[in-house]
Amino acid sequence: MPVISVAGAPGSAMGGVVLPLEGGRWSLTFMGMRGTGPPVDEGxxxxxxxxLAHPALTT
Known part of the structure; x- marks a missing residue:
């Protein structure tokens, strides 16, 4: 299964990794620097x- 590295827009301090898990589940890890970290509210x-600039996140 592929691991997807996700980058923010050029010059952005945001990014992350999408990892496949067992049972058709996925683990998303997002990060940001300089005050751009991901929020904890689901919405x-x-x-x-x-x-973030990756089509895997829009499905």
Whole structure:
């Protein structure tokens, strides 16, 4: 199974990794620097994920 490295827009301090797990589940780890870390609220977290530049996060 592939591991997906996710980058923010050019010059962005955001990024992350998407890892496959057993049972068709996925682990998402997002990070940010300089005050751009992901929020803990589910709706805001989803919006944060959508700002990252990778089509795997839009499905």
């Amino acid at each position: 805001e977290f989803t919006a944060y994920a959508k700002t």
